[in-house]
Amino acid sequence: MENQSTLIYPHLDLETMFDFLEGKLSPGRTAEVEAHVLECAACATALEEMDRAGGGTPENRQQAQEFKAVFTADLDKMARPPKAGWNWNRVIQVAAIALLVLNLGWAGFNLSRSLSPGFSPYPYSNDRAGSNNISEAESDLQTALFAYRDHHYGAAATQLQALPDDPATIERKLFYLGNALLALNRNAEAVVPLRKLVDNPDYELYAQSAQHYLGIAYLRLSQTDGPGE
């Protein structure tokens, strides 16, 4: 196709087409135009339409020239060049959609979970309404318990010992401190917090478990015949 197409170029210009219709071209040039329009549908169609519209008259020639001048004037200003770099509109659209999906997902998650008793989506809070007002003692206790759950009993014990005796956390502090010391085989030290839990009638939550671990501590102490560190 490439080779065939090159035979019909360049296309006829408007002047040549009107000269052809008016019979003003030389025989050689006329033969060239005839050969061209036999192959080129664009020029043949243009010539046919011009012929049907009255052929080559000075009035038609002038009007067509004016129209072509109007048609081509500032033609290049019609084109909008392609956008370079990021298409920010697209980026913003995608980001907005992602945000919407995340929000909907989070809302749906909360809705479904909120139907389950005792659940709060917010850490360290027993408030089902979702309050974030966590006391400092509670926060410190949870930090210490992270170490305990990760089996870092030494760090857990140190952090628990440093905690103030806050009424809201005292029971858990004593229980996990006793357990951590027991895990470290510091049995004599473990007895102290566990004993406090067992002896205080206000501490009901962990009293029974504390009694069990206290028994273990005493058993180890009796076997080693002294504080086994």
Add this chain to the structure above:
Amino acid sequence: MTRILNFRGRSGKLSGTALIQKYQQTGDQRLVVALMEEFSSQITGIAFKYFKDHDDILDFRNDLFVKLVETLREVDTTQIRSAERWLCRLIRNAALDCLRKRNTYRGHTLGYATEREANPRVDRVNLKPLDNPLLHRALQELNAGERICIEKIFFEEMSYQDIMQEHGFTFNQVRGYRDRAIRRLRTLLKDDFAEYFSL
């Protein structure tokens, strides 16, 4: 071989395949403008009979640009046998759409353009020759070339180029046969001529 659009520019800078593919890949509308510039003489030649003033042409130019931008983006170039023929059809359709729109919205007469070109093929014959004995007899009075051209142009709606390629005529021969045939038919049919040919 795969048929392709070939819009090689006069300067030889534009390769058709590269132009279309690049436009379809990049959406760079400057390539469409390059196409319109390359065919500006042909576009003007096709469209000038439809319009009568500069506003018409500017409207048509905008419509054609939009049509090309939309069409070239999605056209399957492998399905087009002749790029020029395809382009001419698109140009003519854009001109007629523009003409109808202006005629509808402006609501005034546009001179010869509306009277002659309100329909795509305004100079087609109203009746088939075999439907009417008078027309049939008149056609028999024409010589072979004249009869072929009249029948192909008016009854089969073929283009001059199709007739040239099918019968080996030159462009000027087709014009000559057509014009002579119309003159003879006008004489033969007298008052009935207008009934058959809305020229």
